[in-house]
Amino acid sequence: xxxxxxxxxxxxxxxxxxxxxxxxxxxxxxxxxxxxxxxxxxxxxxxxxxxxxxxxxxxxxxxxxxxxxxxxxxxxxxxxxxxxxxxxxxxxxxxxxxxxxxxxxxxxxxxxxxxxxxxxxxxxxxxxxxxxxxxxxxxxxxxxxxxxxxxxxxxxxxxxxxxxxxxxxxxxxxxxxxxxxxxxxxxxxxxxxxxxxxxxxxxxxxxxxxxxxxxxxxxxxxxxxxxxxxxxxxxxxxxxxxxxx
Numbered sequence: 001x002x003x004x005x006x007x008x009x010x011x012x013x014x015x016x017x018x019x020x021x022x023x024x025x026x027x028x029x030x031x032x033x034x035x036x037x038x039x040x041x042x043x044x045x046x047x048x049x050x051x052x053x054x055x056x057x058x059x060x061x062x063x064x065x066x067x068x069x070x071x072x073x074x075x076x077x078x079x080x081x082x083x084x085x086x087x088x089x090x091x092x093x094x095x096x097x098x099x100x101x102x103x104x105x106x107x108x109x110x111x112x113x114x115x116x117x118x119x120x121x122x123x124x125x126x127x128x129x130x131x132x133x134x135x136x137x138x139x140x141x142x143x144x145x146x147x148x149x150x151x152x153x154x155x156x157x158x159x160x161x162x163x164x165x166x167x168x169x170x171x172x173x174x175x176x177x178x179x180x181x182x183x184x185x186x187x188x189x190x191x192x193x194x195x196x197x198x199x200x201x202x203x204x205x206x207x208x209x210x211x212x213x214x215x216x217x218x219x220x221x222x223x224x225x226x227x228x229x230x231x232x233x234x235x236x237x238x239x240x241x242x243x244x245x
Contacts, residue, residue: 004240005046006232007063009054010093011118014039017229018046022237024226035059040066051075051236053092053228075235085131093228098123098131100231101204105222110201112193113227114186114220116209118142124193124201132197135189140209143178159209164216182209183217190219 008015014035016028028045030038039062043050049071054060064072073079077086080099094115101113102125115121116139123134138146140159148156157174164180167173194201205213205220206227214220224230 003046003048004233004236005043005048005050006229006236007050007052007054008093008096008228008232009052009056009059009063011055014059015229016042016045017226017233018048019233022233024229027229032056032059035062039063043067043070049073049236049240051232051239053096053232055091055093073236073239075232075239079239080235081238083125083129083131087131092232094121094123094134096228096231096235097121097206098125098231099234100224100227101125101202102129103234104224104227104230105202105204107202110197110199111204112190112197112201113204113206114189114210115228116140116182116205116207116213120182120185122189122193124197126197127199137185140178140182143182144174147174147178162212179216183213186213186217187219 002021004019006017006019013029013031017024018026028042043066050067052063052072052074075092075095077088077090077095080095083098083102097113097115101111105111108127110127111125113123118139120137120139121134124132126132144157144159147154157171159175162175162179165176167176190203203220204222204224206224210223214223
């Protein structure tokens with residue numbers, strides 16, 4: 001397949017990647033709120049077949065309407081041929097992460113993938129490519145928002161200028177507490193998942209907070225911000241050609 005336009009609709013943003021001969025050539029993104037205005041203009045940047053992963057049905061509808069008669073395929077747990085044990089309810093982004101991590105980094109070893117976005121997620125995959133299971137928890141910013149919503153005196157904050165220092169006021173107590181708590185969550189999740197897998201896994205991180213978490217913890221073997229997009233690409237190539245890479 002010469003060209004593919006890959007689209008990843010997450011809980012906060014829509015990300016696009018144009019692949020040529022399997023290599024990322026260009027990428028674009030916009031927020032969900034901008035979708036109605038931005039989707040048609042972005043799709044017009046390429047005439048390549050569209051491979052879509054979406055966890056937001058309303059945005060899926062916008063993309064499909066804008067694509068018209070253009071070839072568009074949506075990925076799912078059943079559309080990939082490499083991994084077993086993948087539940088049918090798993091979102092397309094996690095399906096793509098699992099495929100991308102296992103095929104690109106597994107090399108015959110078990111793999112643990114953590115995604116750090118609106119939600120924080122983990123998937124554990126055996127060396128033979130069986131999805132053993134995973135976990136989902138609120139991401140950093142949603143955790144801060146939840147504190148505000150459930151504690152009347154706590155402010156509504158965004159995660160900025162976080163560190164592992166002790167907080168000196170309410171804002172830094174909240175930001176640093178959530179940040180350090182997330183590092184602890186990542187370490188514990190990986191430790192438990194590794195024990196359940198019965199072998200030391202290759203540890204892969206992706207998502208907006210992955211590099212920040214790794215910079216403070218050094219617990220991952222690979223940080224790949226394009227993991228989801230590459231996973232969608234791999235599945236798309238399989239769907240269009242019928243040849244497992």
